[in-house]
Amino acid sequence: MQQFNFPFVATNQEETQLRNEVRSFLKAELDSGGYQPSADCWMTAASPEFSEKLGTQGWLGMTWPKQYGGHERTTLDRLIVTEELLAAGAPVAAHWIADRQTGQQIINFGTEEQKQTLLPKMAAGKSFAAIGMSEPQAGSDLAAVRTKADKTATGWRLNGRKIWSTGAHLCDHMIVLARTSPAEGRNRQIGLSQFLVPLKTRGVEVSGIDDLSNHVHFNETLFEDVDLTEDALLGKEGNGWAQCMGELALERSGPERFLSTFILLEQALTVLRGKLDNQGLITLGQLIAKLRSLRIMSRGIARQLAQGIPSDTEAAMVKALGNAFEKEVVTATRRLLSTTPTNEWPAGLAALLDDAVLKLPANTLRGGTTEILRGIIARQLGMR
Ligand SMILES: Cc1cc2nc3c(=O)[nH]c(=O)nc-3n(C[C@H](O)[C@H](O)[C@H](O)COP(=O)(O)OP(=O)(O)OC[C@H]3O[C@@H](n4cnc5c(N)ncnc54)[C@H](O)[C@@H]3O)c2cc1C
Structure with missing residues (x-):
């Protein structure tokens, strides 16, 4: 262990x-x-x-x-x-x-x-760039991707569909994980490769998906007979799985995994300062203590990454704990503020609260669900 x-x-x-x-x-x-x-x-x-x-x-x-x-x-x-x-x-x-x-x-x-x-x-x-990993049948089970790239005389032909591609409508490139050769028996991690795909290319169609808060920030991206040059391949053919795992470590390790809702707490404090009862102060103290711990952990990861020390499991831990914290911030803020906005609320606070509530469910899904992260942590602990 x-x-x-x-x-x-x-x-x-x-x-x-x-x-x-x-x-x-x-x-x-x-x-x-x-x-x-x-x-x-x-x-x-x-x-x-x-x-x-x-x-x-x-x-x-x-x-x-x-x-x-x-x-x-x-x-x-x-x-x-x-x-x-x-x-x-x-x-x-x-x-x-x-x-x-x-x-x-x-x-x-x-x-x-x-x-x-x-x-x-x-x-x-x-x-700007987008992440092309998930597909309708391949989220947590990423090795199930069906998007495939076949060799041609001049490069590769890409066919398939990616989903939840954040920001793809603003991006000029996407790193796409695609199958380039068949899996070896039950080992589906073999035969995958990454491609740097220019999105303004014939055969690529990006269409927005409305999220719960009525924003279009992620997309469905369709690849239909997209001809790519040889140099669209990123890294080595067949090394896509290992490359992707490295990319996920970068994706999971940052402070965005616990600071997404911080702005809400900060703005709410302009109303709450000096008015919290004992229970309110305890709640606030607990939030601040958790935030401080997460920041210390996050700084530790940044140091390790700088030294080239793999920190995938530590990143999984910060993401899992961080997502729980983000949720607690919203729940606690709703409870501490009166449920009905008053004249004391600064402009924008009510909208910020509404928006944070609607966006919250996505936090424990994107970048790997909590269950998947717990699985990674359990493996590190020798429990599976
Ligand atoms: C806001 C947002 C932005 C995103 N942006 C991108 C992006 O830019 N690019 C991209 O490629 N993807 C993106 N995703 C997709 C994201 O990575 C997937 O949603 C995530 O990996 C889960 O996959 P899924 O949605 O297919 O759910 P599923 O994998 O079908 O999971 C459904 C449920 O089953 C549980 N589950 C699944 N397998 C197991 C298991 N083995 N053990 C225990 N529980 C399990 C999950 O935890 C979850 O609760 C985004 C998602 C969101 C919400």
């Missing part, structure tokens, strides 16, 4: 300085009406203009090599920027996936040409 590893990482002065820089930038944006804070901002609040501003600040592709438009900063610096953006409910959804995982996948597995063509635009906030 292996142990979990969450090293404690102390803060330092440079970090505080970076945090203050991001806060000043966000305050100026907010004051000038640049955005309206929202819950779940990293998935549903997209503003390509805002993403470009972050690119200009040097806050996208922060850890990537300078030769590809990155800034060669630490994973902790990146964590600080992402924490501040999430805590402020800023409109970061457009670039989120490219910055969090697609860029790093390209750095890890891409050809020189893929790196030179795509990464600088992503780091500038001018090119």
Whole structure:
């Protein structure tokens, strides 16, 4: 049985300085009406203009090599920027996936040409990417994907259907997991490959799906005889499963897994400050203690990733606990505020609360369901 590893990482002065820089930038944006804070901002609040501003600040592709438009900063610096953006409910959804995982996948597995063509635009906030893993019959059971890519004289022909593709309507590329050769007996993880698919290509159709809150932020993506050049293959043919698992570790390890609803708590406190009874104070204290613990765990993961230490199980743990925390924030805030909005509520709080409630069910599904994450953790504990 292996142990979990969450090293404690102390803060330092440079970090505080970076945090203050991001806060000043966000305050100026907010004051000038640049955005309206929202819950779940990293998935549903997209503003390509805002993403470009972050690119200009040097806050996208922060850890990537300078030769590809990155800034060669630490994973902790990146964590600080992402924490501040999430805590402020800023409109970061457009670039989120490219910055969090697609860029790093390209750095890890891409050809020189893929790196030179795509990464600088992503780091500038001018090119966005989507995740093409799930299909109607393949969610938790990802190895069941049916999308397939067949070799042709000039490259590959892609056919299939992806679902829940977040932001694909704004993106120019999607990393698609597809079958390139048959499974070997019961081992379905064999024969899968990843492709960097340009979405503005003949045969690709992206259509929006309404979520519970009436937003279109995810899509169904259809691939019908899409001809891809040879260099659309990302990494090695047949290595798709292993590559995908690495991508999922990037996807699960960030603070967005516990900060999606933080903005709600912060805004509610403008009404609640000084008015909570003992029970209310206990509830608030518990939330803050949990948040502090999750942040310490998240910083530990960032440090480990920087040192090249795999942290998949630790990331699964933060996501599972973080999703439970996000839900508690909404439940507790609803209880602490009166159920009917009063004149004291700041503008936007009622809408923020409604929106957070409607978006909440998605949190424990996206990026791997709680049951699947618990399975990963149980395996690490030697329980299965
Ligand atoms: C908001 C949102 C955004 C998303 N964005 C993307 C995206 O950009 N790209 C993408 O590819 N996908 C995306 N997804 C899809 C997401 O990854 C899947 O929804 C998720 O993996 C679950 O798959 P499923 O929906 O098919 O549910 P299923 O896998 O059918 O699961 C249904 C239920 O059964 C449980 N279950 C399944 N298998 C097991 C098991 N072995 N043990 C115990 N319980 C089990 C699950 O926990 C769940 O409760 C997104 C989903 C959401 C909600």
